[in-house]
Amino acid sequence: MADRAGHQTGRLTPRLALAALVLGWACSAGAASLTLRVRTPAGTPVEDAAVVLDPVNGTPPQSHGRATIEQRDRDFVPYLTIVQKGTAVDFPNRDPFKHHVYSFSPAKVFEIKLYAGKPANPVVFDQPGEVALGCNIHDWMEAHVLVVDTPWFAKTGADGVARIDRVPPGAYRLRLWHPRQKGAAADIEVDLRRASRHLDLKLEVAPRVIVKKPPLDAGGY
Amino acid sequence: MILFRTLERRIAVVFVGLLVVVMLLMLLIVARSGEAIIATESERQLSAGARNVSNMIDRDRRQLELAASVLSGDFSFREAIATQDRATVLSVLRNHGSRIGARVMMVLSLSGEVIVDTQRPGKPARPFPFSDLLRAAESSGRSGDVALMEDGLLYEIVVVPILAPIRTAWVVMGFPVEDAWASEVARGSGLDVSVVATGGVRASSLSPTLRSALEKQQSTALSEQPRQLTLDGRNYHAVALPFGPQARVLLLHSLEHSEAVFRELEHALEIIAGAGIALFVIGSFGLARRIAGPVKALARAAQRIEVGDYSEAVAVTAPDEIGQLAAGFESMRTGIASRENKIMRLAYEDTLTGLPNRTRLAERLAGLDPEAAAMVAVLGLDRFAPINDALGHPVGDRLLQQVGARLAGVMPPRGMLARLWGDEFAFVVEGVDELSARDFATRLLAALREPIELDGQKLDVGGSLGIAFRPADGRDMDALLRRAEVAMYSAKRRQSGYALAGEVGEGPPPEELSMIGEMRQALDRREFVLHYQPKLALGSNRVVGAEALLRWQHPERGLMPPGRFIPFAEQTGFIREITPWLLGEVAAQAANWRERGISVVLAANLSARDLLNPDLVVLMRELLAAHELPPAALCLEITESALMEDPTLALSHLAELAAIGLKLSIDDYGAGQASLSYVKSLPVHELKIDQSFIGSLTTSPKDAAIVRSTITLGHALGLTVVAEGIESEADLNWLAAAGCDIGQGYFIARPMTASAFCDWISGRAAAPAV
Missing domain, CATH: 3.20.20.450 (EAL domain)
Structure with a gap:
């Protein structure tokens, strides 16, 4: 999981140009960072929890970045993807057979019918909301996209820790979400004035049911 | 008891009675063990059938769940559900429900609200009435049970999620539990299957008659312990299995077939017993007759012997025990005959002289017409005592024999000579008047006057005769003999040879x-x-x-x-x-x-x-x-x-x-x-x-x-x-x-x-x- 998280961070680098504006807005006010540790009430670190900061006042800067959710080894990678509204997401198929990605979630209903390789057009998530992704021909394949309306978000790693950097000081509503959460956590008002802040959060999460995949024969599926 | 009055019947009754008892016991044992075998076998079949039914219900439910899962996994179904368009959803529910034979289709929200219900289209959302099912589905992915729905019918209800790929809704499918279901389970298990829920029999493989009979006694029938049950005169073994919270599956195993087999066996045994008893009746009567027949013949022979008829010999028919008995009877008959002969002689005959004795004489006299004239004469020898004393008894005895023989020689016809005792003899002669009596007396005394020769010795005994007449001197033997005796003593005293009773008087008074x-x-x-x-x-x-x-x-x-x-x-x-x-x-x-x-x-x-x-x-x-x-x-x-x-x-x-x-x-x-x-x-x-x-x-x-x-x-x-x-x-x-x-x-x-x-x-x- 850790390398996957790293991977994702790496993916974001190509969008530095876009981020310059944001950084500029942030720098003008003096940037802050927020570190969060999310654990279950039992104390287990919660991975793939989304931490989102919505500014209480003002409109956050818009972004039209790109993201990628791969289909690899009959799984979606990553499991959770957080994107800002308007982000186009590619669904490259790395498997030697086709996939059929779909979503019936109201935030984004779409379907990429049986395809191989990388589809020509990415899917643009233009509404905030939670989107569950599935593959019509591989029932166990599951991924989540959280579409937010803010550039300040992060997701916890395997250690349950997430860090949001370069957040302009100000008042924010901190939203904690997890695809398998049991009940929604209440938003937290966070006033970010200092350079960095650390928060410990509790969230009850159902364990991920790992469905055993049917075996792949040598000859492929 | 009249039954036992004859040996014949007794033998027959005992034999036949014993056979009847044995046969009854046998039939009883066969019936008993038949019942036990039927019961055991039926229970075995019932429990096997019950396991079978249980498995069938489980498998059925799994298949329904699976089918429901497959259906709910159908992309276009999910897609249609996702449209949130009620009309579309209702339509797709009906369409897909019919694919797997579900009569009831519902879509529930994740919070348990019935969003769409094919049974109640267009009605506002309401809570799903089977919350247990929902909870079970939430914890284990899907659930199924049997329950009564609002339409009053019993349904096999399956709740499966719609996964897209996360759970977005629940689909409820209801499969009615009806006679067809019961018949199918019945075919698979070999038992009669009925489903009973509150309100009666909901489904059954039974005929309408039996079904209505079952309706009447469902309360007693619904036991989870196997028990005997009679429906419409037929015997069943019954056991009930739980079938959802409100219903039970009642399994009936008919004893008819096994009973028929045993009934056939019992019939055969009854026929054998009946035939056996009939043969025994005939045989034992025959045997009894063979035994009793000769016994009856012996009884008749014994009766003949009893009345003194010894003439007919007892027939000895067979060499068996009865033959031996008959032989015994025969020798008894001859023995009794000869002994009676001897007794008669002893009773009526003087052993010394062979003449009739006093008893015989009395009988003879008694046998005569009481009014008829008769003469009774008593002869006393004059010199017998001295001769007897002097020469001894053997000589005296022989002398008496000789005298007897001589007297017999002068006996008139129609008369009887008897020896009374000692040296006295008596005569009874019918129809004798005094004149001929005197003539007789004279001849008699003359005959005695001749000496009797014994061993070369001439013995002169002589004698005196007393004569009494009937009815003049008395009527009965004793009176006549006494009178004659008195007359004889008189004659002896007077040495007159003979005397008539009428001439000498009554003799000594009775007191003497x-x-x-x-x-x-x-x-x-x-x-x-x-x-x-x-x-x-x-x-x-x-x-x-x-x-x-x-x-x-x-x-x-x-x-x-x-x-x-x-x-x-x-x-x-x-x-x-x-x-x-x-x-x-x-x-x-x-x-x-x-x-x-x-x-x-x-x-x-x-x-x-x-x-x-x-x-x-x-x-x-x-x-x-x-x-x-x-x-x-x-x-x-x-x-x-x-x-x-x-x-x-x-x-x-x-x-x-x-x-x-x-x-x-x-x-x-x-x-x-x-x-x-x-x-x-x-x-x-x-x-x-x-x-x-x-x-x-x-x-x-x-x-x-x-x-x-x-x-x-x-x-x-x-x-x-x-x-x-x-x-x-x-x-x-x-x-x-x-x-x-x-x-x-x-x-x-x-x-x-x-x-x-x-x-x-x-x-x-x-x-x-x-």
Whole structure:
């Protein structure tokens, strides 16, 4: 999981140009960072929890970045993807057979019918909301996209820790979400004035049911 | 019990009864074990079927769940559901529901609200009524159960999620549980299947009749323990399985088939038992008849024997036990016949002579017409006793046989000859008048007059005949015989050959007859006593002797003189027992007095029979020796008539007695026919003149002459002359003057007891002479 998280961070680098504006807005006010540790009430670190900061006042800067959710080894990678509204997401198929990605979630209903390789057009998530992704021909394949309306978000790693950097000081509503959460956590008002802040959060999460995949024969599926 | 009255029935009833019992037991056991086998087998099948049904229900549910899952996984279905368009959703639900035969289709929100319901289209959302199912589905992905829905029908309900790929909604599918379902389960399990829920039987594979029967008793039927159940007259084993919270599956296993098999077996056994019993009835009756038939024949034979019919032989049919019994009966029959023959002979025949006996004679007489004239004659032999005594019984017996034969020779036709007893014979002759009776008597006596020759010895028995007539002298046998007997004695006394009962009177009064029987008791009871009458020497006026006189101290009749019973004692022969006793008493008394100084000669009377008894001499010898008496101390008085019975034998016995030294006296001299020449030859010492002469001495010159001449004659023969019956002083004086040696009589002294005699002697010694 850790390398996957790293991977994702790496993916974001190509969008530095876009981020310059944001950084500029942030720098003008003096940037802050927020570190969060999310654990279950039992104390287990919660991975793939989304931490989102919505500014209480003002409109956050818009972004039209790109993201990628791969289909690899009959799984979606990553499991959770957080994107800002308007982000186009590619669904490259790395498997030697086709996939059929779909979503019936109201935030984004779409379907990429049986395809191989990388589809020509990415899917643009233009509404905030939670989107569950599935593959019509591989029932166990599951991924989540959280579409937010803010550039300040992060997701916890395997250690349950997430860090949001370069957040302009100000008042924010901190939203904690997890695809398998049991009940929604209440938003937290966070006033970010200092350079960095650390928060410990509790969230009850159902364990991920790992469905055993049917075996792949040598000859492929 | 009438059933057991005959052996035949008893055998048959016992045999058949036993067989019936055995058969019933067998049938009972077969029925019992049949029931047990049916029950066990049925329970086994039921429990196997129940497992089967249970598995089927589970598998069914899994398949439904699977089918529902597959359906809910259908992309286009999910897509349609995702449209949120109610009309579309309803339509797709109906469409996809029909694919898998679901009658009810619902979509639930994740929060458990019924969003769309094919049963209630267009109705607002409402909570899903089966929250348990939902909870189960939430925890394990999907769930299924049986429940009653709002439409009142029982449904197999499956709840599966719609995954896209996360759970976005629930789909509920309801499959009605109906008869078709029950029939299918019934086919798969081999049992009858019914589903019972509140409100009755919801589904059943049973026929309508049985189904309605089940409706009536569903409450008792619904047990989870197997139990017996009767529906519409058919037997079932039933068990109920839980089927959702509100329903149960009732499984019925019909016992009909197994029962039919056993019923068939029972029928076969019943037929065998019936046939067996019938055969047994026939067989045992046959056997019983074979046994009882000969037994009945034996019973009939026994009845014949019972009534005295010995003529028919008992048939011996078979060599078995009954044959042996028949053989036994046969030998019994011949044995009884011969014994009865013998008994008849013993009863009716005199064994010595072979003649009919008294009983036979009585029967003959009784058999005659009571009014018809008949003659009963009794013959007594005159000289049988002396012959018997002298020559012994064997000779006497043969003599009687000869007499019998001779009498038979003169028997008139239509008559019967019988031997009464001893030397008496009797005749019964029908239709005889006095004249022909006399003729018969004459012929008979003539026949007897001829001596009978035995071993070369001629024996002259002679006989006297008494004749009685019926009805003139009596009607019954006893009366006639008595009359004839009395007449016979009379004839014997008078030596007239024969006498007719009508001429001699009635004979001794009955009391004397009974006396004969009493005499034996009298001897035992010491009722006989001896009185002594002194004999006085007329010359010296001294008592020189005494005559012992027998008296019977009879308990009712008082003191009886010998004249009233001695004749009967002589007739019956009882005298033979009296005489030895009397002689013993006299000898003892003589000895006693001698010791006391009373020296008198004691005289005892002997009858003719005593005199002819050959043992008399021996007895006298023994008595003298026993009492140490001089022979001359005793005197034996013998009547003239006694001597005349058998003069020869009497003479020889007298000679022997005289040789011993005993004094002998002729008693009642002058009354009999003894000739002087005979008296002369006798070895006697004394002559006692019959008292009939003495009583009339002073009145009858003839008697006085006889007495005087007798005294003279006696003296001439060297005999002492005794006069008895002296009743007056005149007589005494006359006799003393006539030279009579000794006197005896009331005038001198009456007979008295021994002690009185002693006193009398003492008194005489003290007082002056008479």
